[in-house]
Amino acid sequence: MLTEAIALLDADGEGALTFRALAARLGGGVASIYWYVSSKDELLDRATDQVISEYVARIADLPGSEDPLADLRALAVDLFDTIREHPWTGRYMMRDSSTQPHVVRAYEALGEQVMRLGMPPRETFHAVSTVLGFVIGTAIDLGQEPPAELAATLADRDSGLEQYAQVWRDLDPEEFPYIHAIIEEFVGHDDADQFRAGLDLILEGMRQQAGGAADADRAGASAGPD
Amino acid sequence: MLTEAIALLDADGEGALTFRALAARLGGGVASIYWYVSSKDELLDRATDQVISEYVARIADLPGSEDPLADLRALAVDLFDTIREHPWTGRYMMRDSSTQPHVVRAYEALGEQVMRLGMPPRETFHAVSTVLGFVIGTAIDLGQEPPAELAATLADRDSGLEQYAQVWRDLDPEEFPYIHAIIEEFVGHDDADQFRAGLDLILEGMRQQAGGAADADRAGASAGPD
DNA sequence: ACCTGAACACCGTTCAAGT
DNA sequence: ACCTGAACACCGTTCAAGT
Numbered sequence: 001m002l003t004e005a006i007a008l009l010d011a012d013g014e015g016a017l018t019f020r021a022l023a024a025r026l027g028g029g030v031a032s033i034y035w036y037v038s039s040k041d042e043l044l045d046r047a048t049d050q051v052i053s054e055y056v057a058r059i060a061d062l063p064g065s066e067d068p069l070a071d072l073r074a075l076a077v078d079l080f081d082t083i084r085e086h087p088w089t090g091r092y093m094m095r096d097s098s099t100q101p102h103v104v105r106a107y108e109a110l111g112e113q114v115m116r117l118g119m120p121p122r123e124t125f126h127a128v129s130t131v132l133g134f135v136i137g138t139a140i141d142l143g144q145e146p147p148a149e150l151a152a153t154l155a156d157r158d159s160g161l162e163q164y165a166q167v168w169r170d171l172d173p174e175e176f177p178y179i180h181a182i183i184e185e186f187v188g189h190d191d192a193d194q195f196r197a198g199l200d201l202i203l204e205g206m207r208q209q210a211g212g213a214a215d216a217d218r219a220g221a222s223a224g225p226d
Numbered sequence: 227m228l229t230e231a232i233a234l235l236d237a238d239g240e241g242a243l244t245f246r247a248l249a250a251r252l253g254g255g256v257a258s259i260y261w262y263v264s265s266k267d268e269l270l271d272r273a274t275d276q277v278i279s280e281y282v283a284r285i286a287d288l289p290g291s292e293d294p295l296a297d298l299r300a301l302a303v304d305l306f307d308t309i310r311e312h313p314w315t316g317r318y319m320m321r322d323s324s325t326q327p328h329v330v331r332a333y334e335a336l337g338e339q340v341m342r343l344g345m346p347p348r349e350t351f352h353a354v355s356t357v358l359g360f361v362i363g364t365a366i367d368l369g370q371e372p373p374a375e376l377a378a379t380l381a382d383r384d385s386g387l388e389q390y391a392q393v394w395r396d397l398d399p400e401e402f403p404y405i406h407a408i409i410e411e412f413v414g415h416d417d418a419d420q421f422r423a424g425l426d427l428i429l430e431g432m433r434q435q436a437g438g439a440a441d442a443d444r445a446g447a448s449a450g451p452d
Numbered sequence: 453a454c455c456t457g458a459a460c461a462c463c464g465t466t467c468a469a470g471t
Numbered sequence: 472a473c474c475t476g477a478a479c480a481c482c483g484t485t486c487a488a489g490t
Contacts, residue, residue: 019464029475031466040464091370097393104397104405111404123423125408125415130424134356137363144317167323171330178337179330182351189351197349198356204434205427245483255456257485266483 001026001036002050005043006086014088017044045099048092053102055082059109068116069203072131075110080135080195087143090136107132117210127206134202135195142191161187227252227262228276231269232312240314243269271325274318279328281308285335294342295429298357301336306361306421313369316362333358343436353432360428361421368417387413 004025008017019040023030037043059078064071083090094103111128119127165187173180230251234243245266249256263269285304290297309316320329337354345353391413399406 018462020462030464031476032474034465035473091366095370097390104394104402108402108404111408115404115407121408121411124404125411126420126423127427128404128408129420130360130427133364133367133424134360137367138359140317140366141359141363144321164323168330176330176334178334178341178350178354181341182337182347182354185347185351194352194355197352198359198428201353201356201428201431201435202424203431205429205431208430208434209427244481246481256483257457258455260484261454 001033002043002047005047006050009047009088010086014044041095042099044088044092045096048089049100049102051082051086051089052093052100052106055079056102056105056109059106068113069207072110072113073199073203075113076131076135076199077196079106079110080139080199081192083136083139084143084191087139090140090143093136114206117206119210123209127209130202131199134198138195138198142195161189227259228269228273231273232276235273235314236312240270243314267321268325270314270318271322274315275326275328277308277312277315278319278326278332281305282328282331282335285332294339295433298336298339299425299429301339302357302361302425303422305332305336306365306425307418309362309365310369310417313365316366316369319362340432343432345436349435353435356428357425360424364421364424368421387415 001022005017005022008021008025017040019030019033023033026032033043037046055078059075062071062074083093094100094107097104107128110131111124114124114127114131117124117127165183168176168179168183168186171179227248231243231248234247234251243266245256245259249259252258259269263272281304285301288297288300309319320326320333323330333354336357337350340350340353340357343350343353391409394402394405394409394412397405
């Protein structure tokens with residue numbers, strides 16, 4: 001059942017997951033679903049955990065290096081990609097630990113890399129929260145479909161980004177110097193690049209906070225100060 | 227009308243904003259609303275812009291210092307607080323530039339501070355996107371009410387955080403060393419602190435990327451290397 | 453130009469009843 | 472133990488009709 005729910009969500013977004021649509025797909029009645037799940041919220045929670053369980057299985061096979069920040073980076077990038085493939089999961093991450101055991105395992109995996117930096121518990125907790133907040137927040141932000149109206153009016157444009165750019169170009173350059181400075185960057189930008197650049201900013205801040213030498217368990221050759 | 231809509235949204239969350247409820251509050255019929263607004267999405271977009279217009283007015287009075295990162299930090303903290311006071315705005319930020327002119331102004335204000343760091347357009351764009359993604363993402367994440375079920379079952383607990391902690395304490399400490407390491411931090415944590423710590427991580431990364439000396443327009447006395 | 457009542461086509465959820 | 476049809480109490484949106 002979760003598999004069918006995920007298929008519906010991936011295909012047409014959160015609005016497409018209807019108990020009636022799901023029941024039709026399963027060849028049963030609407031009310032049957034309530035035997036397996038107590039509400040639509042719980043269905044989304046469980047579907048999200050299912051998606052993350054694949055992520056957890058995947059990262060278990062990762063080699064791991066002597067550089068905690070490099071490993072953390074790899075985990076974060078994969079998590080970002082996972083959420084982007086299933087944009088609806090972003091909003092249901094970590095809502096209920098008991099029905100989402102795999103989400104807890106994912107957090108644990110990220111956290112263990114940060115622990116290797118040897119910072120006190122509070123700094124460790126804040127660092128992990130920051131990375132997760134950025135990964136999930138950015139994935140949600142980039143994943144939301146534009147308002148239907150806009151998409152329909154100017155759908156013939158190259159990428160959809162042009163629609164925003166058009167409005168921006170009409171702004172007074174004196175009054176909006178920043179917007180005009182980055183407008184071409186915005187039009188040609190790639191979501192994944194943008195995410196990675198931000199992640200590196202955070203990781204750089206973490207390395208700085210951890211005290212320059214990022215490796216607490218090993219001598220660090222690759223992560224020296226620059 | 228927007229004022230009444232915002233009052234409803236603030237009082238009882240996004241689910242409480244109903245065209246019927248709004249019409250009742252305005253003492254009119256349901257269909258009247260469609261003369262001012264073409265859909266519920268547009269209503270939310272405009273209400274969000276209204277909230278942000280107050281933010282924009284507020285930051286216009288800010289003094290501004292010789293340290294761009296300090297100014298950027300102040301802008302980001304205020305934006306975070308604004309979104310947290312109206313948690314529903316997070317998801318409607320920057321959806322339509324033409325109906326949300328104040329959101330564009332807010333982005334411009336953050337961007338102008340980053341421009342002072344003198345980085346190339348691409349790095350500048352990425353840095354601003356990172357800060358915004360983190361601010362909005364974190365505000366959404368922290369702002370979402372827990373699943374109704376959980377809230378009802380154990381509502382007598384101190385803060386609600388204990389509910390998560392309880393599940394975590396039962397996890398195997400060997401298998402979940404990170405979770406156990408930060409569990410007490412989590413229980414006592416303050417959302418605003420957590421946000422600020424993450425923001426400082428990003429700002430530290432930006433200072434590093436901008437080349438150590440953060441001030442491009444002035445000699446920097448307060449922002450030296452530590 | 454502005455507002456309305458009544459309908460339309462949906463929702464999630466419940467419940468008595470079936471096997 | 473598992474499933475069902477039919478109903479309930481809602482939604483956003485439309486539309487012909489009013490002033």
